[in-house]
Amino acid sequence: MSNAAVPFVSGIRNLVSVYDAFIVDLWGVIYEEQHLCYGVFNALSQLYDEGKPVIFLSNSPLRSSDVAKNLERMGVKPRLYKGVLTAGEIIYHELKAGIDPFFSNLGRKCFHLGPECFWQPYAQLGYVCVPNIDEADFIFVTGTFGTQDSLDKYEPFFKVCLSRRLPMICACPDPFILQNGALHIAAGALAAQYQKIGGNVFWRGKPDPSVYEYCLEGLDVSDRRRVAVIGDSLATDIKGANHANLDALFVAGGVHAKELGVNRGQQPDMDRLLLLLKQNGCFVRGVLPAFIW
Structure with missing residues (x-):
């Protein structure tokens, strides 16, 4: 077309x-x-x-x-x-059902990357948020650490995750978000970068x-x-x-x-x-x- x-x-x-x-x-x-x-x-x-x-x-x-x-x-x-x-909503039901092969050996300990309020809807599913990536079974990304972030800032973090072969769930595939007239990287950009370097990422949206x-x-x-x-x-x-x-x-x-x-x-x-x-x-x-x- x-x-x-x-x-x-x-x-x-x-x-x-x-x-x-x-x-x-x-x-x-x-x-x-x-x-x-x-x-x-x-x-x-x-x-x-x-x-x-x-x-x-x-x-x-x-x-x-x-x-x-x-x-x-x-x-x-x-x-x-x-x-x-x-x-x-889709990710919530995927996590709850656990039918997709991605979830078969996921584990229960999650390192959440994003604002705390975005994790709250998933807390009732029995997954535990851990403060240290070394304790995590998987990464759950809903956003960034701050609006002024760049992908370079996450490179050391992603290398650690990749060395441990941690899978990632992305609950917000948007690569960018518009705030106050300015573009900022969003969860989708982080997930895409992790996937680019060899990380296993589950997307919906x-x-x-x-x-x-x-x-x-x-x-x-x-x-x-x-x-x-x-x-x-x-x-x-x-x-x-x-x-x-x-x-x-x-x-x-x-x-x-x-x-x-x-x-x-x-x-x-x-x-x-x-x-x-x-x-x-x-x-x-x-x-x-x-x-x-």
Whole structure:
């Protein structure tokens, strides 16, 4: 497929005649930090009135119910969407079931890499967080030690993990996160680096096409060609939609805003956009300035 001519779409209202349902990213599209992005509430309300269901698909390490509570605190009531699916929710059930061969000899002692609050949903599963990597059976990564981190900082840590052949579970595949207008490395970048040097990593979440199949089941739409994915990350949202053979709409003013030279609500230069899409090996059906009606 080619991106030779990518339509600029001024708002979601232009999509409702083409699509019956939407799979929508959260961070960078619906909210940033703990604030809804401009126009989001109106767009969701209009979609609800039009009878167009929305499922939020997030790479958050939190469970889906916790993310739903966060949405409600920001003013997004459950009636406005069909459901929430997070990478953390999938990982939680994988850990609980223990069916995948990855978990057969995992052990019970975990070294958690990331903010403490992200481990809390998994604590009830009987795994024990240990403070020292020498005691650990596996690594559980949900984030970084700090927003100013670089991959180089983790090289000695990863070498120790690799020497002990510790497997890693990544509950947040996002390579980068946008905070206060700046990009910072996230759990996905750490997991990718560990895998690159030979580490064994278990992933769930975007861009894995299987997570989109879960969403399609929840939407109960008979024709997948009538379902659109909306996201701001080419590496996760858009690439995942491409792998799942679903139409993708790209929000330009999110995680790639700086590369495109735009602010939220602005459309990018076409040549600049096409180059970025080519560099990332992605195809999109259209470009939105933001999640606005």
